Amino acid sequence: MTPTWVRVVRWPYTFLVAFSVLVGIFTISTSASLDLPLRDPEGFLGPAYVRLPMLGVLFIAGGVLVQALVQNRSVRGLFSRAVTIVRTEWTWGRLAxxxxxxxxxxxxxxxxxxxxxxxxxxxxxxxxxxDLLKLDHWLFFGHYPGLLLHDLLGTGASGFVLSTVYTSYLMLVPVSLAAVLVLNRNLSLGAWYATALSLNWILGVASYYLLPTLGPVFANPSLFYDLPADSGVASLQEYLADNGYEVRHDPWSSDAIYGIAGFASLHVSVVLTACLFFRRIGLNRWLMNVLWVYFACTVLATIYFGWHYVVDDLGGAAIAWASVAIGALVTGNRGYRRRRGQLGRGDAEVGATTDDATTDDATT
Structure with missing residues (x-):
């Protein structure tokens, strides 16, 4: 029988659980030392203790319904098939x-x-x-990259398209994570993706402290006056500016959450993390191409709207690579792409190993 400590070490969530606990303790300690309250970034579904269970149930229910629909490609008997899937596939271990x-x-x-x-x-x-404004100006031979994109793409319809791409990121993160956790039977892959995304948040905030910046649109707003004033991005920037002023004026009495930081770009890091992860697990080529186009548009949007300097996007790319690599290592998925390729060529031995690993994950 495998010793308990070995099972704990092999569990793909061991690192993430320990990491989130340590980060939580550090955040609580920092809050206490600064005498600043911890705040829940509220969403439209209410506080976290309501929102999180509700989202989990909705994502699982949605995944089960999609699977039931795919089985027979008909709505007839959909409910009974969904009940069967829940009974046969959604064990307490998988839910956990x-x-x-x-x-x-x-x-x-x-x-x-x-x-x-x-x-x-x-x-x-x-x-x-x-300093970063000067660096951007120097890198583009005496021009600001945001203004170059305004001239190249225009400031009309393209602004609204890029604004839609940029703000859709807010839904991409939880939906993509839920899809991997719910729809993938290899539970270690869900741990890998959850770990990589979680690392993005913490490595990202560490970069904010390493090189504090506001971003071009807040440091030099005159460069972006020609952009549409009624886009989603414009509304978001106005909201962040108002909250930023309130927090900077008196952080101890303000109920707002400060949200302005340039280096590094977490839009770039998170979307690139998704691209790298899904590429390594073998996402459909057509969907993968769509994801890469989405990433390219996200990079353009960060510069076009003045959210970030060029070096911010490079920093975001570095965080993405590190997060995916560390996530693969600590969840036992290092070399997964190579093993998947061998399995695809019909390697029986590798196939048995992969199946065993998946079974272990499901029963831990």
Whole structure:
């Protein structure tokens, strides 16, 4: 019989659980030392203790219905097939894995938002925007990259398209994580993706403290006056600016969460993390191409709207690569792409190993 400590070490969620606990303790300690309250970044579904279970149930129910529909490609008997899937496939172990991934991800996200909100207090008014503006200007031979994109793409319809791409990121993260946790039977892959996304939040907030910036649109708004004033991005920037002013004025009495930081770009890091992860697990080529186009548009949007400097996007790319690599290592998925390729060529031995690993994950 396998010793308990070996099973714990082999469990794909061991690192993520320990990591989220440590990050949570650090955030609570920081909050106490600064005498600043911890805040839940509220959503339209209410507080976290309501929102998180509700989202989990909705995602699982949606996944089961999709699977039931795919089985027979008919709505007739859909409910009975869904009940059968729940009874035969959704064991308590599988539910526990999905819940662990969602909870740890959310803990890291809430910690990220609060640590980011502490930034004006801890780093005070130390900002490097002037240096990065000069660097952008030098890299593009005396031009600002945002203005070059305005001239190249225009500031009309393209602005609304890129705005839609940029703001849709807010749904991409939880939906893509839920899809992997719910629809994939290899539970270690869900742990890998949840770990990679969680690492994005914490590595990202660490980069904010390493090189504090506001971003071009907040440091030099005159460069972006020609952009549409009624787009989703414009509304978001106005909201962040108002909250930023309120927090900087008096962070101890404000109920707002500070949300302005340039380096590194977490839009770039998270979307690239999704691209790298889904490429390594073998996502359909057509869907993969769509995801790469989405990533390219996201990069353009970060510069076009002045959210980030060029070096911010490069920093985001580095965080994405590190997050996917570390996530693969700590969840036992290092070399997964190679093993998948061998399995695809009909290697019976590798196939047995992969199946055994999946079974272990499901019964841990």
């Amino acid at each position: 894995h999905a819940a662990t991934g969602l909870i740890c991800f959310y803990v890291c996200y809430v910690c990220y938002r609060n640590l980011k909100s502490f930034l004006p207090v801890i780093r005070e008014d130390v900002l490097y925007d002037a």
